[in-house]
Amino acid sequence: MVHSRKVALITGASTGIGRAVAVALAAAGFDVIINYNRSEQAARSTAEQAQAKGAKTLLFKCDVSDDACVRKMLAAAAQEFGRLDALVNNAGTTTDIKPKDFEGLTAEEWDRVFAVNVRGMFQVTRAAVPLLKAAGGSVVNTASIVGLRPGPQPLPYAASKAAVVSLTKLLALNLAPEIRVNAVAPGWMEGDWMVRMLKDKYDDLMERRAKHTPLRRVATPEDVAEVMVNLIVSNRFVTGEIIVIDGGFAATT
Numbered sequence: 001m002v003h004s005r006k007v008a009l010i011t012g013a014s015t016g017i018g019r020a021v022a023v024a025l026a027a028a029g030f031d032v033i034i035n036y037n038r039s040e041q042a043a044r045s046t047a048e049q050a051q052a053k054g055a056k057t058l059l060f061k062c063d064v065s066d067d068a069c070v071r072k073m074l075a076a077a078a079q080e081f082g083r084l085d086a087l088v089n090n091a092g093t094t095t096d097i098k099p100k101d102f103e104g105l106t107a108e109e110w111d112r113v114f115a116v117n118v119r120g121m122f123q124v125t126r127a128a129v130p131l132l133k134a135a136g137g138s139v140v141n142t143a144s145i146v147g148l149r150p151g152p153q154p155l156p157y158a159a160s161k162a163a164v165v166s167l168t169k170l171l172a173l174n175l176a177p178e179i180r181v182n183a184v185a186p187g188w189m190e191g192d193w194m195v196r197m198l199k200d201k202y203d204d205l206m207e208r209r210a211k212h213t214p215l216r217r218v219a220t221p222e223d224v225a226e227v228m229v230n231l232i233v234s235n236r237f238v239t240g241e242i243i244v245i246d247g248g249f250a251a252t253t
Helices: 018-029 040-052 067-081 109-133 155-175 194-210 221-233
Strands: 004-012 031-037 056-063 086-089 138-142 180-186 240-247
Touching: 004 018, 004 109, 018 031, 018 040, 018 086, 018 180, 018 221, 031 067, 040 056, 056 067, 056 155, 067 109, 086 109, 086 221, 109 138, 109 155, 138 155, 138 221, 155 180, 155 221, 180 221, 221 240
Parallel strands: 004 031, 004 086, 031 056, 086 138, 138 180, 180 240
Antiparallel strands: none
């Protein structure tokens, strides 16, 4: 029996953008596969919120930098649902090495960030291609504004997000016409990620950024999720694009 509801896989779906888009896709009529690596309890909370919107859910623990595990995850998706209509590559990591601390940044730390943010994104997409092609599906990647312009982020994180921007366009070219591939590039965002990055300066710097943003606030995970869902369910002639979500900050400063 063919699974009637559309299905989406969201990597890094336990918190933040991943959780917001999983719940938003559930509300849009998708069943969702919730990928996580460490935060099982948080992932279960995401699943509960998606189920409350009517979705059937599948949780799968997987480090996206582990290709063997990635392939098992897609095999599980195929077995459970038999289809995949959307992939959101949201899993990501960073480092706490300051941008100007060149000597403090080890090769191992650099490679770890790229393994998750870039290679992991490619590996999940590659494993998902057969199911996505069959469905005429869509891929949305999480990039960042610092992948498009310099910002106060650790060097490997910013460079990895620039690679995500480039890889998004290459995948859009090479997977067309069956699969559309786009990315979002959030600016400063509310939430735990920026709390970890800014520490005790979080409130002050976020308020300051909001004052210099035309829409007078910073982004939320729900803002990003809204754009992701639109790229998946609408915008049928849009591929290879990087959508900036920052309330107009980058365009006006």
